[in-house]
Amino acid sequence: MNIKSLLIGSAAALAAVSGAKAADAIVAAEPEPLEYVRVCDAFGAGFFYIPGTETCLKFGGYVRFQTDFGRDLSGTSDWDSFTRAQFEVDTKTDTELGTLRGFIGFRGNADSGVGGATAGTSGNQGSGVFVDQAFIELGGLKVGKFYNWWDDDLSGETDLLSSNTLFNSVRYSYDTGAFAVGLSVDELEGISFGNDVALGNVDNNVGISGSIAGKIGGATASLIGGYDVDREEGAVRLIATADIGPGTLGLAGVYASGVNSYYALSEWAVAVEYAIKATDRLTITPGAQWLGNVAVKNPADGYSIVNADWSNNDAWTAGLTVDYKITEGLSTKVTANYYDEDNRPDFWTGFVRLQRSF
Known part of the structure; x- marks a missing residue:
């Protein structure tokens, strides 16, 4: 009898508690508002x-x-074939000091089956992933x-107008759109490979x-110079282009006092090309260049420079x-x-390239 009363009392208590909870309102958590990606048109297409x-x-x-040939x-x-993947992240913000920019470019080359970048001529890209570019920019300052x-x-x-072009640098530029001027301090280290030239x-x-x-209308001109402090040698280069007829005429001239990190191919050079815009999709560009007193190269490999002296050899290329453009x-x-x-x-050199850009 006592057990029966206890069970009935317990059941009544549970029913009362359940009834009280059932009477309370069920409050569901409100969903977080969705924030859709907004287009940022202040810096051009593709930004958000x-x-x-x-x-x-x-x-x-x-x-x-x-696929390179040579x-x-x-x-x-x-001949030598390779595949390259380039991925770039570009960020920009308006500040009271100007546009603040951060840029990272990752590059991966897949040539041989061996990991790690391989140094060599332009056709031998090796295999590996590395940071191609990474810089901070604020107003005219770039590091x-x-x-x-x-x-x-x-x-x-066709043209051969530079040697090394990629440095860790501190640069300041002033650009109005029609006129630009800049100065850069560059760290010159390692071995540079450019235009089949190795410079230690x-x-x-x-x-x-x-x-x-x-630039004025369809004409542009740029004068650049570089001085290699360690070698105490420098180079200057002038490039001018103009829209003439169905294409763009380009002229360039280079002078180097000696072998240096900016230009190490020859004492002087003159180049010309004419980029013919045949259709909206097709551009045909014949070009030629004369090189006076080319650098002395190692006969064992044919491209590395063995000393800082110019030879008496002249050269030309065409x-x-x-x-x-196959499609967008x-x-x-x-x-x-x-x-x-x-x-x-x-000798002959050349390549056939297929590229998907995004």
Whole structure:
């Protein structure tokens, strides 16, 4: 009897508690409001605001497949194929001191099956992933690893107008759009490979470079210079372009007092090209260049410079570059170039490229 009363009492108590809870209102958590990505048109196409900030972000890059042709590009093979992936992150913010920018460019080369970047001629890219560029920019001040003005050459693939172009640098530029001037202090270190030239910089040396550029209508001109403090040698280069007829005429001239990190190919050079805009998709660019007193090269490999003296050899090169836009974001480039230097065998170089840009 006592047990029965206890069970009935317990059941009644549970029912009362359950009834009391059932009478309470059920409150559901409100969903967080969605914040859609906003387009940031202040810095051009492709930028959008990072949610919750006033910083604009843009992703870009490309995937490239290329086959190079030339004498002994890979061992005794006269051709070499590689694949490259480039991914870029660009951020910009308006501040009271001007536009604050941060840029990172990652590059991955896949050539041989072995990891790690391989040094060599332009066709031998090795395999590995690395930071191609990374810099901070505020107003006219730019610091980090980025390409020098010497990288801005003619549009075709025939000209040989620079040696090394990528440094850790501190640069200040003033740009009005129609006129620009800048000065850069560059760290010269490691071994640079550009235009099939190897130039050794064992120590961390210093370089100073500058640029003056302007444009009027369809004509542009840029004068740049670089001085290698350790070698006590420098170089200057003038490039001018003008829209003439169905294309753009480009002229360039270079003088170097001696072998240096900015230009190490010859004592002087003159280049010309004419980029013909055949259609909206097709551009055909013939070009030629004369090089006076080319650098002394190691006969064992044919491209590395053995000392700081110019030779008595002259050289000339001529070629043709064809650019074709297959569709939006997909293009191809084909080039073939002939090189002839005094007292050395002449040879052909070129490549076929397919590139998806985004």
